[in-house]
Amino acid sequence: MKFVVIGGTGLIGSKVVERLRKHNHEVVPAAPSTGVNTITGEGLNEAMAGTDVVVDLSNSPSFEDKAVLDFFETSGRNLAAAETNAGVKHHVALSVVGTGRPLLASSGYFRAKMAQEQLIRAAGIPYTIVHATQFFEFLGGIAESGGPGQEIRISSGLMQPIASDDVADAVADYALGPAVNGIVEIAGPEKAPMAELVQRFLSAKADPRKVIPDPKAPYFGAVLEPDSLLPGGVARLGKQDFKTWFARLA
Template sequence: MKIVIAGGTGLIGSKVAARLLQGGIQPVIASRATGVNTFTGEGLERALEGADVVIDVTNSSYTDYAGAQEFFATSTLNLLSYGAAAGVSHHVALSVVGTDRLAASEGGYFTAKLEQERLIRASGHPFSIVHATQFFEFLLSIAEAATRDGVVRVAHAQVQPMAADDVAEAVLRVATADPTRAITEFAGPERFRLDSVVRTRLWVQNDARQVIADPLATYFGTDLAEDELLPGPEAVLMPTRFDDWIRHAA
């Protein structure tokens, strides 16, 4: 089986690649570092030749709608079209739990992600879409984005975050099974208030910033309902608990 990982040098892509190697499969890493650009199409034909599965874990460096939409639409169409020409039989994409809700209420980046999913669903190609909750590894970024005058003011919201290792396992689990032609949600095993989990993450870093749950605070510039980031009742719960992960966090 030939598996191509678009974005294979990133956080999730590199973890998926490591798991495949452990299982005896040498994946093709498609990233700018390996001479493959999903946005321009450079190197895609060569990378996808003879591929059975494409795993798309690329992400936009732009969080505004215009920039994110241009990236996701162009890259996704390139992967789908080059993949079809190469005979790819399974297109797997990683996205975000609550994309549809966030697109409806906030727009921006999440609208671009929703449009990416619609392109995949409308393509006629066999696909699977993985929805993951927030990663433990991104809690520091959430804190940075929420800091004003030295105080971390986070949205008054619930989260059910998960470890990046579990995200990679979820992606691999889906990619090596038959196409679902649907969305499968994955989440961590525990539910937290956002301020609580961010406070604990900063404490481990010996970061003394005060963390406050503020109903007026935004999430990366957007308003957030209390349950907007939570998975549905059918979500697959992955095993890593926050306390276990945090013991090894740097």
């Protein structure tokens, strides 16, 4: 089988490419650096020729409301057209737990992910949308969003972060399997308030900043309810908890 991995040189994409190649499949890591651009269309039709499965792990370089929406809409339309022309049999997309929930619609990023998912459903290609919780690897970025200074305000909403290795394992498994024509959820093995997890991360790195839990602190522009970022049903759970993940990071 031939797989094209959009975003195949990134954090998750490079790991998915590695896993699929271990199954002796032809795998094309597609990214602007490899001559495939889903925004301009450069190299897209050529990459899709003879492709059975497309794995879309792309993400917008900008999280500004208009820019991120333009990215996912343009990329989604170009991918759908190229996949239809090539007769692709399965489209796998990585998205975010919480996408489609009304409370998170106040976030420009989540609105853009909703638009991406709507395009996938409308394309007429069998699909699997993988909703993942936030990655451990982005705890540092969440900390930076809390503002300058030695005290940072972070949402007290619950999260269930997952390691990128566990994400890649799941995405590769779904890509190798049949399309579900719906959403599957993946998450880490433990849940805790976001503020607590960010504080654990900072303390483990000997960062002196103190986290102030704040239920009104925004996350990607949305104020969270306690369970806004938790899986809504039975999720596939990753193997790595925070302690295991951080030990590997160190």
